Amino acid sequence: xxxxxxxxxxxxxxxxxxxxxxxxxxxxxxxxxxxxxxxxxxxxxxxxxxxxxxxxxxxxxxxxxxxxxxxxxxxxxxxxxxxxxxxxxxxxxxxxxxxxxxxxxxxxxxxxxxxxxxxxxxxxxxxxxxxxxxxxxxxxxxxxxxxxxxxxxxxxxxxxxxxxxxxxxxxxxxxxxxxxxxxxxxxxxxxxxxxxxxxxxxxxxxxxxxxxxxxxxxxxxxxxxxxxxxxxxxxxxxxxxxxxxxxxxxxxxxxxxxxxxxxxxxxxxxxxxxxxxxxxxxxxxxxxxxxxxxxxxxxxxxxxxxxxxxxxxxxxxxxxxxxxxxxxxxxxxxxxxxxxxxx
Ligand code: NAD
Ligand code: TYD
Numbered sequence: 520x521x522x523x524x525x526x527x528x529x530x531x532x533x534x535x536x537x538x539x540x541x542x543x544x545x546x547x548x549x550x551x552x553x554x555x556x557x558x559x560x561x562x563x564x565x566x567x568x569x570x571x572x573x574x575x576x577x578x579x580x581x582x583x584x585x586x587x588x589x590x591x592x593x594x595x596x597x598x599x600x601x602x603x604x605x606x607x608x609x610x611x612x613x614x615x616x617x618x619x620x621x622x623x624x625x626x627x628x629x630x631x632x633x634x635x636x637x638x639x640x641x642x643x644x645x646x647x648x649x650x651x652x653x654x655x656x657x658x659x660x661x662x663x664x665x666x667x668x669x670x671x672x673x674x675x676x677x678x679x680x681x682x683x684x685x686x687x688x689x690x691x692x693x694x695x696x697x698x699x700x701x702x703x704x705x706x707x708x709x710x711x712x713x714x715x716x717x718x719x720x721x722x723x724x725x726x727x728x729x730x731x732x733x734x735x736x737x738x739x740x741x742x743x744x745x746x747x748x749x750x751x752x753x754x755x756x757x758x759x760x761x762x763x764x765x766x767x768x769x770x771x772x773x774x775x776x777x778x779x780x781x782x783x784x785x786x787x788x789x790x791x792x793x794x795x796x797x798x799x800x801x802x803x804x805x806x807x808x809x810x811x812x813x814x815x816x817x818x819x820x821x822x823x824x825x826x827x828x829x830x831x832x833x834x835x836x837x838x839x840x841x842x843x844x845x846x847x848x849x850x851x852x853x854x855x856x857x858x859x860x861x862x
Contacts, residue, residue, distance in 0.1 A: 520572075522548045522593055523749075526580050526627065527600030529553035531704045532642070534563035536598065536742045541567060543746070548572045550589060554579040554619075558604065561847045562835060563703045577848060580623035583630060590634040596749060597631055598640045599624060605707055606646075606669045610793060613668035620672035621679070628683045636689075640749050641680040643695045645734070645759070646670035650796035658802045659695070659757045666794045677757075684755045692752045694745055696760040697801050700821065701738030702828045706836050709733075710822075713772060714829045715836045717779045727791030729769035732798040736762030737816035737825075744812050751810050758809075761801025764818045778826045 523540060527533040528551030540549050549567075553559040555577055567573040578585045580601045601623060603609065603616045624641065631639045648657040649664030663678075665671040677693055684691040704711045713723040744760045752758065766774075772786055806812045829836060838844040 520546055520548050521595040522550055524550045524552065524589065524594045524597045525600065526552050526597070527559070527602060527642075528575070529555060529559035529561055529563050530600060530604070531558075531563075531701075532699055532738055532741060533600035534703055535701065535738045536600065536745060537564060537567065537573070539739070539742045539746060541570065541573060545572070549574070550594065551575045552578045552580070552586075552589065553601065555848055556603075557845070558705050560703075560705075560839065560844050562838070562844060580627055581618055583626050586626065586630055590630045590636070594631075594634060594636050596638040596640070597627060597636055598642065598745065598749060599627055600642045602642075602673070603669065605705075606667045607707075607792060609667050609669035609672070613672070616668050616672040617675075620669075621675045624676040625679050628679060628689065632683065632687055632689050638749065638754075639680065639683070639689055639691045640745065641676060641691065641693045642745065643677050643693050644670065644673050645695050645697045645761070645799050645801055646796065647674040647677055647695060648799075651798040651800055653798065656761075656800040656802040657695075657759060659759055659805055666796050681755070681757075690754040692748055692754070693757045694748055694760055695757065695801075696741050696744070697734035697736050697762055697799055699738045699741050700735055701825050702832070703835070704738070706839060709768065709771060710775070710825065711829060711836070713775045714779070714826050715840065717775065717781055717785060718830060718833070719840075722785050722787040723772060723775075724787050724789040725768060725772055726789060727795060729772065729786075729788075730767050731795060732765050732767050732800070733771075734761050734799050734801050735764045735766055735771075735818060736760065736814055737818075737821040740814040740816050743815075744806065747810050747812055748806070758806045759801050759803045760806060760812075761803045762814050762818070763801075763803075764814075765798075765800055766818075774822055775826060778823060779830075
């Protein structure tokens with residue numbers, strides 16, 4: 520039985536990846552770690568409690584002493600999702616981003632090297648490439664030109680991961696994916712924020728002219744790409760992952776409004792985000808030609824199902840909006856204490 524250490528496992532994509540691993544790899548033992556910052560929610564993983572191949576540890580990836588015993592017990596692969604992930608928060612203050620995304624990644628790399636981990640997969644983002652004009656798409660050879668403190672910290676982490684491969688021969692792979700949507704996404708991000716606001720009868724804040732473009736991918740497709748790359752990619756490789764689904768933010772707003780039976784009077788135009796990247800688009804042909812991957816979930820179906828998931832799971836996001844979810848760990852495990860800047 521191999522052991523996969525999944526960091527950031529209580530977040531949006533991490534928890535969806537744990538679900539995929541447990542469903543599709545019964546021979547894998549999942550060592551899930553998360554610091555449970557404001558974005559980590561143990562309710563995302565509650566269905567696995569009692570599952571013999573799942574173990575959760577509340578650990579900060581910047582804390583080598585807390586991580587050491589986990590590595591000592593034997594880790595075959597690391598998948599690093601743990602990060603501060605919201606651009607707007609990085610504009611408010613960058614230090615938590617530098618700490619977790621840069622220093623935390625280096626801490627994991629050092630431990631992976633010391634303990635002869637077989638593979639280290641870094642979950643990165645298309646945002647490291649910066650912004651595109653109206654034409655073209657990012658390839659893996661595009662220059663790294665991040666715009667926000669968030670994307671700059673992710674770019675720094677990518678360089679450290681690649682350096683660990685080049686300098687020390689650590690078996691690393693980097694995935695760079697476009698914007699994810701799907702169940703369990705924290706309701707500060709565009710789609711879950713708009714959906715939950717509308718369900719609660721509140722307007723949705725659209726930045727600037729609403730014409731910024733993102734490439735959207737269902738989280739399930741992203742997780743399947745990560746698993747394939749984890750198992751099959753060559754050491755040192757980098758893969759773009761995308762949904763082949765460019766939409767403006769106003770397009771997204773209209774889709775959600777219409778699904779929930781509202782009109783555009785529910786849009787609130789607000790001041791633009793500083794340094795707002797205009798357009799992202801991904802060329803993921805390397806992943807298709809090397810490993811045969813392409814996204815499977817059609818956008819209209821994936822979005823409809825996602826909106827319905829939020830409609831049908833109000834207890835999940837309402838406990839987030841009230842802050843009650845932050846006490847979940849303490850109720851379950853009886854350990855007090857505050858982790859993360861926002862708690
Ligand atoms: P998220 O904010 O939902 O989850 C991040 C998780 O990391 C949370 O559970 C949080 O508690 C945990 N965490 C934060 N700091 C930590 C620390 N110091 N130690 C341990 N755990 C810590 O984010 P997400 O959307 O699930 O993103 C996961 C990863 O995927 C990130 O690395 C992000 O950069 C990358 N990514 C996200 C997207 C997207 O559209 N959401 C797209 C491409 C790449
Ligand atoms: P977001 O979900 O924060 O992802 P990212 O900035 O990492 O792409 O935002 C997606 C797009 O939606 C981005 O162009 C900013 C815009 N946006 C809004 O218009 N209003 C909002 O309230 C938020 C959170 C985002």
